[in-house]
Each structure stands twice: as C-alpha cells, then as structure tokens.
Amino acid sequence: MNKGSREDKEHRDKLIETLLYSIGFDNAEVVCEENDLLLEKYKDIEVPESLTQWFEQYNEKLELRRKRKEFVKRSGRFAKKAAVIFMAIIIGLGVVTMSVDALRIRFLNMIIEVNERFSSVEFEERESVENTEDLPKDWKDYYPTVIPDGYTLNTWSTSSKSARLVYSNELSEELVFIQGPLTGEVHLNTEDAVVFEIEINGFEALMIEEGNRIIIYWRNDSYAFSLKGYLDKEIMIKIVKSVVKNN
Amino acid sequence: MLAFLMVVEDEIKRCKLGEIYIHYYKELFITAYSILKDYQEAEDMVQNVVIKLSNNLDKISEIKCKKTRSYLVIIIRNLCYDAYNHKKGIIYLSENEIEKIPVNMGIGMEEYILGIEKSEKIAKLLSEIHQPYADILTLRFFYQLSINEISELLDITCDNVSVRIHRALNTLENVIRKEGETVEQRV
Numbered sequence: 001m002n003k004g005s006r007e008d009k010e011h012r013d014k015l016i017e018t019l020l021y022s023i024g025f026d027n028a029e030v031v032c033e034e035n036d037l038l039l040e041k042y043k044d045i046e047v048p049e050s051l052t053q054w055f056e057q058y059n060e061k062l063e064l065r066r067k068r069k070e071f072v073k074r075s076g077r078f079a080k081k082a083a084v085i086f087m088a089i090i091i092g093l094g095v096v097t098m099s100v101d102a103l104r105i106r107f108l109n110m111i112i113e114v115n116e117r118f119s120s121v122e123f124e125e126r127e128s129v130e131n132t133e134d135l136p137k138d139w140k141d142y143y144p145t146v147i148p149d150g151y152t153l154n155t156w157s158t159s160s161k162s163a164r165l166v167y168s169n170e171l172s173e174e175l176v177f178i179q180g181p182l183t184g185e186v187h188l189n190t191e192d193a194v195v196f197e198i199e200i201n202g203f204e205a206l207m208i209e210e211g212n213r214i215i216i217y218w219r220n221d222s223y224a225f226s227l228k229g230y231l232d233k234e235i236m237i238k239i240v241k242s243v244v245k246n247n
Numbered sequence: 248m249l250a251f252l253m254v255v256e257d258e259i260k261r262c263k264l265g266e267i268y269i270h271y272y273k274e275l276f277i278t279a280y281s282i283l284k285d286y287q288e289a290e291d292m293v294q295n296v297v298i299k300l301s302n303n304l305d306k307i308s309e310i311k312c313k314k315t316r317s318y319l320v321i322i323i324r325n326l327c328y329d330a331y332n333h334k335k336g337i338i339y340l341s342e343n344e345i346e347k348i349p350v351n352m353g354i355g356m357e358e359y360i361l362g363i364e365k366s367e368k369i370a371k372l373l374s375e376i377h378q379p380y381a382d383i384l385t386l387r388f389f390y391q392l393s394i395n396e397i398s399e400l401l402d403i404t405c406d407n408v409s410v411r412i413h414r415a416l417n418t419l420e421n422v423i424r425k426e427g428e429t430v431e432q433r434v
Contacts, residue, residue, distance in 0.1 A: 026369045031382075050290065
C-alpha cells in the first residue's frame, strides 16, 4: 500500500514536472512569436550607437580580466613545474656528488678546508696567549728544550699545517721557532745574506746570516723547522739541536 | 554607422558574449523600448542584461536558437516590467506574503495532464495565466534555473522569486480546475 502510494506520488510528480516543462517550452515559443511581431512593429527604430560602443569597452575589460586570470593560472602551473624540476636537479646533483668518489672527496675537502681556515683564525684569536712562561698544556708538537736566559714564551699558535712558538727577551728581541710538515718547497730570501750549509742531527741544514739576525732551516724524517733569532750562531745551533717532540 | 558596426562586429564576434550581443542587441533594445518607451532606459536595460549574461554564459549552449532567444527576451522584459512598476509606484508582490511552494498539486491537475492530447491545451493555459507567471515558470522548469539564479537574473530577492513561482503554480491550478468544471457542466 505504502509502496503503491509512493509510486503514485512519484508518477504524479513526474507528470507535473512534464506539464510545467511543456508550459515553459510553449511559453518560449510564444515569446519568440510575440517578439517577431514586436520586431516588425519597431523595425525602423534605431539602436543608439553608444550601446555598441559601451559593449565594445565592456567586452575589452572582460577579455583583459580573462587573460589576466589565465596568465595567473598559467604562471602558477609553470612555477610548480619549475620548482619540481629545480628540486629534481638539486637531488640529482646531490646523488651524483655523493656517489662519485672523486666528486665526493673534492666536495668534502672543500668543506674541510673552509672549516680549517675558520678554526685557524678562531684558534689564533682565542687561544693565543701572552707572556706564557711554560709550554701550553696541550702542546703536542716539537719545541726547543734549551732556551737562553732572559727569553720567555711570548705567544704560540698551532694549526694542522704549522706550529709556532715565539720567545722574547726584555729588549723585545724575538726568537721564533716554526715547524711544519715536510711537503712542498721553501723559498728563501738570501739577498744580502751569507748562507752556510751545516748538519743538524744527521740531516743537511742551512744557516742564513742577515746582519745580526740568524735563521736556521733544518728537517728530520717528517718535519721541517726554522729558527730565527738575534743570538750567536753557536747558541742558535744549540737551541736547534735541543728540539724534541712533546709527548 | 553601418560601417562602424561592421568593424565592431568583427572585433567582438570572437567571443561568445560578443556573438550573443551582435545577434540579439537590437531585439533586446526593441523589447525594452516597447515596455519602457524611453531610449536611455532601454539602453540601460540592455547593458544590465549583458552584464548579467557575462556571469551566466554557461547557461547558453547554442546562440542562434529559440531557446536562447526567448531566454534573453524573458529576462529583459521581466526586468523592464519591474522597472516600469517601480517607476509607477506599483508594488507587484510584497515580500511579507511569502509562502512555501506546494509542489504537490491536486489530483485535478494529474487528471488534466493525463487528458492532454494536443499542445493547444497548454497554449490555452498559457493564454490564461499572467505573462510574468508564465515567464517565471519557464525560467524555473524549462531552463531549470535555481531560485538563486533567477533572483540574480531578474534583480529580485530569492523570497520574491519563491512567491512568484508559488502564485504562478496556484494560478495554473485554478485555471485547470475551472476548465475541469466547465467540461463536467457540458457533460
């Protein structure tokens, strides 16, 4: 019974919908017929030119707005694609850099070098000390065990490539001891200087005399050293021979 | 004038709205003028319809057909009727009379529908209901527009659209009933 009633109602609704649609359809026909008569009646009427001019301007505005919208839409799409491509390139380059040994080492070396330079600067600024009488506690490099009276450790610095100890006396005369790895070449300025070849601990060495200043260059199996000072040659050689590694 | 229009026509025919305008602007203007009897007001009314159309272009699938033609004429003539009534101080429908639309029309209507054999009966119905009622029913049930869409097109509130549809359906039902009674008396 209920089902039948619902079906009846649906049927009735459909019929009414159809009737109303038909009325609309017929009304549309009637409107056209009526307007045919109207057009005939007012056939001589002149539409103001300003109407078409207005439409032209209005349509241009619409067209501009549409183009702007389209441009924004297209730009958005392009930007997304560009971002994806950029990310893909970055990821690709990263993968290539990390998977090829030569590139990876270069890349890491670059980072290490930069960091070393930075730490070197930082080290000198923060850890340099003045009037240090003894060696620094963490000094693990070579140092001269013989130091003439009146000289005290003034400043020191160290990095992966070199270590430096500077002693000075009351007259501010410095005694500079430098050590570094035995690599590359050393260019010496020997203009107006007297150069002597000497032997230090079984290795060839050079002693350069520039007026009052004496510079000695020598080496061992793995390190190169230099000592600069305003002392007698013999004392300088004694200091050089006293150099040992701190444990 | 003609040369100017021809140049403009070429320019604006490129888009859908332009094509609609070129095809119907004169008819729209004449329709508006026939009601308002004022050049300036008729021009304003055509502009109003064009602006409304530009926001509802998707409702028009084919430009040169009776369906589109009557759609445009129904919009402009109803806008003109409202403008005319407003000018004359006539209140066509008051919004405080709003009633819900009863779509469940009586059994009389169903019988009538079942008895329809020729389209003349519908034509007769149309001739007996007020033209704006026929138009609002056409927009709602033939063009399948929503209450909101009709409200935007005719510049009236949604409540007012509902009232008009309600009254149009009531009128239609009354006409059908009267016709049924006449037939019974003849029998």
